[in-house]
């Protein structure tokens with residue numbers, strides 16, 4: 001009897017393996033694709049009302065899925081927002097709240113953090129990142145150190161390049177194009193970036209079509225300076241910015257086509273969003289927040305309320321819109337619930353919005369509350385239900401500001417003097433929530449070694465927050 005008992009677990013393992021290998025695409029946990037563009041405004045898609053930017057593929061996602069109109073990213077700038085998306089935490093909880101990572105900086109998102117990629121990799125997913133990372137670029141801090149099997153793209157913003165020399169800003173940066181940890185090119189031709197990252201993503205899907213995959217496509221565009229390939233340049237009536245968005249829309253179309261060709265359409269959750277609002281100082285070369293006030297870097301709605309479209313045919317009801325408060329930090333726990341992925345024991349701030357996405361009757365958002373932090377990580381305000389209070393930061397320097405966002409989407413009519421009781425109540429709640437996050441905040445990871453020689457500033461600048469926005 002003994003040998004048989006010993007054999008039993010092996011038999012079970014083999015049976016499980018056989019089932020996994022033979023599983024049809026629609027019986028596997030869903031594939032997950034996240035597009036996360038850079039500095040795209042709330043108003044920069046035709047399905048969000050732009051009259052001259054033409055985005056048929058993203059519009060199709062909305063027509064076949066759900067459009068979220070109260071979706072917030074957790075910071076008005078790149079690195080903190082990306083940390084929040086991938087960890088389900090407010091940036092401060094993972095130490096990533098203090099503005100963006102510049103090329104000389106020596107820190108990044110701690111590898112002890114549990115990213116969406118870590119979670120899905122543990123479930124047997126193939127995981128790939130194709131685009132701009134911006135969560136650390138020292139050894140041990142790149143995508144392939146944070147749960148991704150494959151990485152192709154630029155490690156930080158596309159303006160952190162020879163562009164600064166051309167503009168005489170005093171910054172001497174260089175932009176590498178990476179595969180994994182390897183520098184493929186210095187100063188890649190940015191006209192080709194959207195196309196090349198798309199081709200890599202499509203190739204990855206083809207190579208991994210027989211198992212579940214997670215594809216993260218954080219395009220470097222439309223962050224200034226903007227570039228479109230010759231197939232798109234000069235085509236949009238909106239000008240170059242429109243060309244760039246239309247090339248991003250093409251990119252979404254290419255991925256949707258690949259899913260369809262491989263019979264994966266019905267078993268793939270596709271999310272389209274952006275890391276923060278439009279960068280307006282560049283006038284027509286930046287985007288539009290539509291009816292929202294403000295822009296990137298601010299805590300006005302235009303800085304943090306962004307487009308988000310989610311498609312999963314047969315699961316997310318087609319042609320629906322949710323006005324419920326939703327947040328980028330909710331995506332990790334939602335994806336966990338949809339895929340069977342396991343959360344780590346590290347506390348997170350987001351909660352699952354699975355019910356909302358799947359159109360379950362009576363489903364509610366994970367929370368009715370959202371905290372606003374400035375681009376440098378200071379607590380500045382809170383939204384609870386329809387009411388938004390800004391009590392610190394540049395926006396509120398003349399005193400607290402209170403808005404009813406259901407009535408006043410453009411934050412024009414300050415109610416602070418009319419409703420001082422709301423001001424006090426919301427301020428107390430924001431402070432209490434922030435105190436807990438501050439008390440339990442986890443560190444970033446500092447790495448002394450570099451992956452390449454820096455042509456400009458000293459690589460081991462000890463103060464990661466010394467430099468401001470160029």
Ligand SMILES: [Ca+2]
Pocket residue numbers: 038039077078223275276
């Ligand atoms: Ca950004």
